[in-house]
Amino acid sequence: MSQIEIKNVSVTFKAKQKDIHAVSGVSLSIQKGEVFGIVGLSGAGKSTLVRTINGLQQPTTGEVTVDGVNITKASKPQLAAARQKMGFIFQNFNLVNNRTIAQNIGFALTAANYQKDQQAQRIEELLGMVGLADRKDNYPEQLSGGQKQRVGIARALANNPDILLCDEATSALDTETAEEIVTILKDINTRLHITIVFITHQLEVAKSLFNRVAVMEDGRIVEQTTVYDLFADPKSQMGQRLVGTFLDTKLPDEVLFKLKQLSGQLLSLRYQGEDSLDPIITKIAKATGVEVNILQGRIEYIQNKAIGILAVFLTGDAPNITQAITAFKQAVDQVSEVAL
Structure with missing residues (x-):
């Protein structure tokens, strides 16, 4: 049984008396423990779609089910409990600048009612997992972009989630640093068997991290396949465009x-x-x-x-x-x- 089921989800926004169809009739099944990628250009609807999974965005139509809980119809207590099992990694890190790294992670633990006397040990474990054990007393401004994103990963893992949602988590980083983040996420997926849903426009990330992938264009899924088959033989025009750019052999x-x-x-x-x-x-x-x-x-x-x-x-x-x-x-x- 799929861990995440997205059934015929659409999201429509009103803007100046005009309907904007950010997501249109999307259906996806994501299996427990896999790394599932959603790729597409800016404005394709990727971020809006991933936010329907944890209820940050309510679909206009359709249903999202996570671990048997209908997120679109859940009560506030049900939704809060479901969100406890989902970590979220942001593109721009979302760290509190006037708090230390340890305090930033502590916020997530406190919000989830993690026992106070066990928080210090848990923070040590999390920072060790992302290679920042010696940085707990630093402030965000003292860290590089890659280190900030490692803190973001540690914070997302604070409450032992079953699912990690990653919204362009590497797009603000240089290529080498992005590869380091991908390596950390692969290790987390392997060791902890956490399901990862990762949205990006970077096919460098897709080829290294994903098991399966969906291609989005204008709010729709235009192709679903394994990541190898996407690169080897893309079926959709958007898939061909993305892969063609990545595998470009344009001569000088x-x-x-x-x-x-x-x-x-x-x-x-x-x-x-x-x-x-x-x-x-x-x-x-x-x-x-x-x-x-x-x-x-x-x-x-x-x-x-x-x-x-x-x-x-x-x-x-x-x-x-x-x-x-x-x-x-x-x-x-x-x-x-x-x-x-």
């Missing part, structure tokens, strides 16, 4: 300018698995009489499986180039003819 302008002076065809090849394409390229070049120049290539590992991307330029007689393109399309997972 100087190289493109030189290619334009030549007679040939630029191809973008995408394949799955770690095997090199060299034997296929050699075989096709020999069979068709074209010259195949490898211009650029990379391999990305998604869920421990490889996706390879190559940019190649074919030169030779036009009929032979056409024959080679056909051969590549039969041998490679995805082939795109790139206009110069």
